Amino acid sequence: MPVIRTDDGTDIFYKDWGSGRPIVFSHGWPLSSDDWDTQMLFFLQQGYRVVAHDRRGHGRSAQVADGHDMDHYADDLAAVMNHLDLRDAVNIGHSTGGGEVIRYLGRHGTDRTSKAAILSAVPPLMVQTDANPGGQPKSAFDDLQAQLATNRAAFYRGIADGPFYGFNRPGAEVLPVLADNWWRQGMMGSAKAHYDGIVAWSQTDFTEDLTRISIPVLVMHGDDDQIVPYADSAPLSAKLLPNGTLKTYPGFPHGMPTTQHATINADLLEFIRS
Numbered sequence: 001m002p003v004i005r006t007d008d009g010t011d012i013f014y015k016d017w018g019s020g021r022p023i024v025f026s027h028g029w030p031l032s033s034d035d036w037d038t039q040m041l042f043f044l045q046q047g048y049r050v051v052a053h054d055r056r057g058h059g060r061s062a063q064v065a066d067g068h069d070m071d072h073y074a075d076d077l078a079a080v081m082n083h084l085d086l087r088d089a090v091n092i093g094h095s096t097g098g099g100e101v102i103r104y105l106g107r108h109g110t111d112r113t114s115k116a117a118i119l120s121a122v123p124p125l126m127v128q129t130d131a132n133p134g135g136q137p138k139s140a141f142d143d144l145q146a147q148l149a150t151n152r153a154a155f156y157r158g159i160a161d162g163p164f165y166g167f168n169r170p171g172a173e174v175l176p177v178l179a180d181n182w183w184r185q186g187m188m189g190s191a192k193a194h195y196d197g198i199v200a201w202s203q204t205d206f207t208e209d210l211t212r213i214s215i216p217v218l219v220m221h222g223d224d225d226q227i228v229p230y231a232d233s234a235p236l237s238a239k240l241l242p243n244g245t246l247k248t249y250p251g252f253p254h255g256m257p258t259t260q261h262a263t264i265n266a267d268l269l270e271f272i273r274s
Contacts, residue, residue, distance in 0.1 A: 010056050010061070023049070032185045034181075056068065059189060074106075117268060165178055217243060245271075
C-alpha cells in the first residue's frame, strides 16, 4: 500500500496512477480519496497522471490524535507533492479539500502547481463573524460536533441521505448507493479527526491565502449547495483570487462532482487544456 510518512510521523496513504501531466485531488470531509474515483478514471483515460491521498485521520491514513487543522492538511499535501516530485500540476479540491488546496498554495507557493480548481469549497470563511456577517453562526457547527459525538453513524447517514447530494429536494433522483458509499468512506475514518475537522473547515479564514495565489484558479459551485452555501463562498473567493474564474451551476448540490460528474469533468478538462 503506497504510504508516505510526514515530518511529524503521520502515515499518509495515496494513489498514483498513470503518467503525463499530474492532476492532484484533495477530498472533502469526512471522506477519502475514493470520492474522486469518477474523476480519476476519467482523467487517467485522457492521458493524465492522477494522484489523490487520504487526509490524516481519514480513509486509510493514520488515525493520529492531533494535527487536524488546515496547516497540517496543507503540509501533508505538500509532503505528497514533494515525495512524488510533481511539477506543472493541477490541484483540485472539493469542499474541505478546496480549503486544503488554497491553504497549500498560500502556505507553500505555486512552484509545483500551474493551475487549480476548487469545487463546492469552504473558502473564504464559513463561520459568521463581524467581518463575515453572511456566514453561519458558530452554534450550527457546534451542533454538528455534538451530533457526531453522540451517534456518528446516524449523523453521517442523515447527511448522505439528505443535503449532501440534494436527495432531500422535491423531485430529486435518489441514488441510495451513492449515500451508502459516502457513509462507508466516512465510517472508515477517525471520529477524533472528523470532530476536530469541523472546526478546521468552518473556522479557518482563507482570505489572505486567496489573495496570494496568482495562478489561474477555477471556482466551481452549485447554487443549491446546502452544505457550503453559495453566496458566502464561491463569489467571494473568485473576487479575492487575482486570477480567479467563477463558474456557477444552477440547481447543483454540494456533491456535484459525483451526481453531475459528466458536466464537472468536461468543464475541468476544458479548464486544464486551456
